[in-house]
Amino acid sequence: MEAKIRAQLREILESRGLASHMNDTKWRELCAGIDELPFPPALQRKNLFEDEPYPTSIPLATTYWGDWGKTYEGELGIWIEWIKVAPQYKRHIGMLVSPAIEDCSNELRELLIRIRVPYVEEDGFFTIYGHAAGVQFDNA
Template identity: 40%
Template sequence: MTLQPPGSEAELAQARAANREHYLKVVLPKLEAGIQTEMDRRGLASFMNRTRWAPLCKAVHEELPFPPPFQIQDMTGPRQVLWASDDVDHWGDWSAESLEPVLSIEWMRIVPRYLKHRGMLVAPEIIDCTTQLRDLVKRLRLPWREDERGIWIYGYAPADPATLTSPPEAPT
């Protein structure tokens, strides 16, 4: 028998497996029940799932000139206050971990531009990928709307997609 030092690969794999099992048996069912309760309460339908979010993330990395910043509203979380969309100076983290759990994303607001710093005495350059993002969400056939605050992708919304609107400015 070979003794493994604490924190060995085997122990880490065992801990990951235990965490995953706990997530699948305890956390996920509670999350799904909370989402279903909220859907019923607000009369919402589900429009997205993991197989629709994954191609979006992949396409953002492969097709856009930069990963645009985004804001997410969680179905069961507190209502988000929208941040200003005209002075965004960062990129978005489109990694799978940053979007998890995708099943609880009510909406994602994408700001397809950012201010690129060019120096202390020079105004920042506006880098915009609105057209490319618009083409991407159309091609992927995602439930989306666009307004002056960005492009909105809906995980959950009223059952009639024609009624999709941007969320209010203040949290509800």
């Protein structure tokens, strides 16, 4: 990593009092473990260098799957402040039938506990912290 970017990152972490809670190994384990779930849940991510998360909002039950196929370990481990995972998928059945809601909350929770990924579960979402300050994790 370029020295200038490393210095910027260190400055952000120190000025905001953030501690690192994930490393490359944990991100790899998490991304690999997503394959065990019934579907890859959608996610919202907040980068350290950005003011707003992407996407700006996410529903609990999405009509799309998350893109966990990328190699997140380098990117997430360094740049991600947190990701918010929406564990429900709204599966279209037909024009006259309401969509079916598939939920992988239990499987996701079991995965996070098994591989010891720090998370907070709130309002149905799972927030996984790459960097945080003063957060009480559900699996701590």
